[in-house]
Amino acid sequence: MYKDVNNGELRKGDVGKSITVAGWVSRRRDHGNLIFIDLRDRSGLLQVVFNPKISSSAHKNAQMLRGEWVIQVSGDVVQRIKGSENPDLPTGDIELSADKLVVISRSKTPPFEVDDDLNIDDLTRLKYRFIDLRRPKMQALLKLRHDVTRTIWNYLSNQGFIQVETPILIKSTPEGARDYLVPSRLHKGQFYALPQSPQQLKQMLMVSGVERYFQIAHCFRDEDLRADRQPEHTQLDLEMSFVHQEDVVNLVEALFSTIVKEVRPTNSLSEPFIRISYDEAMERFGTDKPDVRFGLELNSITDIVSNLGINVFNKTLESGGTIRSLVLPGCGYFVRKQTDELIELAKSNGGKGLVFISIDNEINSIEKLSYENYRSPIKKLLSVEAVKSISNVTNAKPGDLIVIVADDYKVANNVLSNLRTEMGKRLKLYDTSEFSFVWVDNFPLFEWDDKESAWSAMHHVFSAPKQEDLEYLETDPGKVRAELYDLVCNGHEIGSGSIRIHDRRTQTRVFNVIGYTKKDIDERFRHLLDAFDYGAPPHGGMGLGLDRLIMILGGEDNIREVIAFPKTQAASDPLFDAPSFLGKSQIDELGILFKPTD
RNA sequence: GGCCCCGUGGUGUAGCGGCCCAACACGCCUCCCUGUCAAGGAGGAGAUCGGCAGUUCGAAUCUGCUCGGGGUCGCCA
CATH class of the missing domain: 3.30.930.10 (Bira Bifunctional Protein; Domain 2)
Structure with a gap:
């Protein structure tokens, strides 16, 4: 073995041991006469110190070290000088005092640093996947x-x-x-x-x-x-x-x-x-893959709105459609721009549009609702009683936004479930550390x-x-x-x-x-x-x-x-450059003839 | 096949019609430096702005096409 211990596993108890480690140069901090190297392997980081007083040849060699070089270092595990411990590193109490350095392989300057939370373009990452995978997160x-x-x-x-x-x-x-x-x-x-x-x-x-x-x-x-x-x-x-x-x-x-x-x-x-059941999932969440970490369940309000004389609704019902709704809690303040955005989202999911009812929070319960307390593009057609009964069925509260879709059952569900997922995320309605099967x-x-x-x-x-x-x-x-x-x-x-x-x-x-x-x-x-x-x-x-x-x-x-080596959205592999053209003999052997592409 | 977003030194971004043969940070190179850990200090190199065509007196900036990447609908379990 090139190393007899993993970098990240060394602790205070190892002080006094004489060891050899190997890995990649993660960072170097050159103070002139004192050089620090963060040596990385799969297990973590270890600080290596090159001190000319310990070994002048090792120190001299360490001057040329650069990022991502692969090295082997021998020396003693020592306690760090008081006050210079690094609480952010598991190995932060100790360091390796190097007396021997072997450069195993050099590295070109990498296209990006081996560091988490670095926002690198996906294509570059995939092209250099072998470096990307060195990042602790990927490991x-x-x-x-x-x-x-x-x-x-x-x-x-x-x-x-x-x-x-x-x-x-x-x-x-x-x-x-x-x-x-x-x-x-x-x-x-x-x-x-x-x-x-x-x-x-x-x-x-x-x-x-x-x-x-x-x-x-x-x-x-x-x-x-x-x-x-x-x-x-x-x-x-x-x-x-x-x-x-x-x-x-x-x-x-x-x-x-x-x-x-x-x-x-x-x-x-x-x-x-x-x-x-499938039916229940569709009815309550509008999808067969519901995220149940949060509520925001859908409701059918067909019965309530069917006799209000509202044209869009009636047309939908005549053609066998349904009227469904979703309540966005605390979104009653949404202005035109925000509701327009919701309409765009609906359209991109196959819907024709959305109808909104915004209830203000001047009242403390729906029972006290009066004509001044709600806004809606179809307000003229919505009596106070109608809004009250819609609110009761959908469990809407003052300050909420009621979103209504009139379409066939499948489309209405598709529109509202996507809206539900999106708004659940935006309104932070769930705990991201929860796994809900x-x-x-x-x-x-x-x-x-x-x-x-x-x-x-x-x-x-x-x-x-x-x-x-x-x-x-x-x-x-x-x-x-x-x-x-x-x-x-x-x-x-x-x-x-x-x-x-x-x-x-x-x-x-x-x-x-x-x-x-x-x-x-x-x-x-x-x-x-x-x-x-x-x-x-x-x-x-x-x-x-x-x-x-x-x-x-x-x-x-x-x-x-x-996935260690995934494909791009166009199903290509930038690392191996696949797919690729073949030589004539390979193709001939298969008896394949290509149609000219237009 | 449709729609949306993106493409500027190695990396990430700024600039969005003349102030830009392009700015900043990180990285890189040289030098200084014995306790740093995103080390610090001084200096330096590096991009004709994805490509092509056009509009314009003038294009990184506007338009069209194209290539590449991402998201999404269709497709797919």
Whole structure:
């Protein structure tokens, strides 16, 4: 070993020891005859002092040291001179009095300093990711990620799960996201696909009798990126045989509680996890991934406003829409500019607009409301009684702003839930150190796709319909609920799972609803259906987004922060410069011909 | 594919029609300095303002296109 102790681990008790350490020069403070170096390794910083009285050659060599040089230093651990201790450093009571210095490797001046809280452009960070990752914060996130996966391995192993690796080169299936494709050399004109998830493979493993499977699996999707979406992400994939929904949910809940307690013992965790149905989530929060750390619940006020003779509302109702509202506490003072901003937000989420009622705080209760106490663009049409009843249903108080959306249920929910999330953040309505997990279940199996004019699977095609809804499969698909459950944390969907179909007949019926022909089914899913014919156990499981989980646990708001080598928004890698053009021979070998681009 | 924001020495920012062949901080280089820890002091180098085209007597500044980065809708679980 080049070092016999880690820098950050040295303490007062080590005084008197003669040691050798190694690491990167973090800072140098050259006082002429006395040179201080902050030596960094993964464990932390250690101050090294070069004193010509201790070693004139070491001191002489230390004069040329620069940032990020890799060095090896030997010397004695000594107590710092009284008054010069550094309480900000764990090693601040001691220092290394150097008597030997070896320069292992020099460094160019780095493009940016290795320091947290430095606001560097993402592109530069990614180009020099190997330096970026030296920052203590990034090291801590790498460690956090390791701790989470280790906890998963330990916990699931103890629960009888075994880890099985599944192939990365598999078959393309057209449903779901766009596949990343790999051309085959041996089968010209044919392609492999990278897995969007090991879904079908793990179901096969259940048929194989593995009973309890898990994998930290890489998943690939060739779709546009977002702050919480990378083309390549990691999921904790797990599957269990002979289980019902409760069994999977309970196991995953226990696992996630363990993870949080293990890696974030001081943060607050609400237990047991809240469980609500899809319908309730939509009704109360307008989304299937509610952040329940704060209130601001939505209300339908259709009944109250339906007979006020207000044109926008009536039109919406005639076309089957609904009137929903959200109360922003203490925002009754909002001026035109602020409400306009809310309208912009609504429009960017597909809404046509918003109606506001601002209640002033001249009164101490809604009961005392009179015509002077509220403002609204539709004030002429709103009687005191109407505002009172709206306030009562929505629980609005004096000083509040009532936001109303008239649209179809889906759009109204989308608009208000995004408004809710945004305002929850702005009004600081929640504790950022809290982890609030929610189970959402009772999802519909299908949703109607307007563009395709067809039913499509809400989650994926393998989720089992609820036993009691099987009879509606052909007659009223929209009514069929699935054995489907999502895990949500702080408003992020971090996992989703289901009890799967395990027989050919039901699976075929579901395929038929989505409009797959016999030929489609045969080409895409024969392997799975064939497997079901040879004794398939009932099974179910989940896929859980590891990157998102670690992002939340790490208090980050971008998934790139918790991935060692992430891609840019255009799915490129500035460090390796991928993707890249290929040489002619490589392409010829694959039998690929390029269309000229226009 | 749509919308929004950003691009100025190595890094982060200022400048937003002439005062700018561009300012500040950090970093970098040279010298001084024995208790600093964002060390200090003195001096110095370094950007034709992402690229192209245009408007103008004059462009970092205005316009168009383009490239790159970020956010978001669509898309995606």
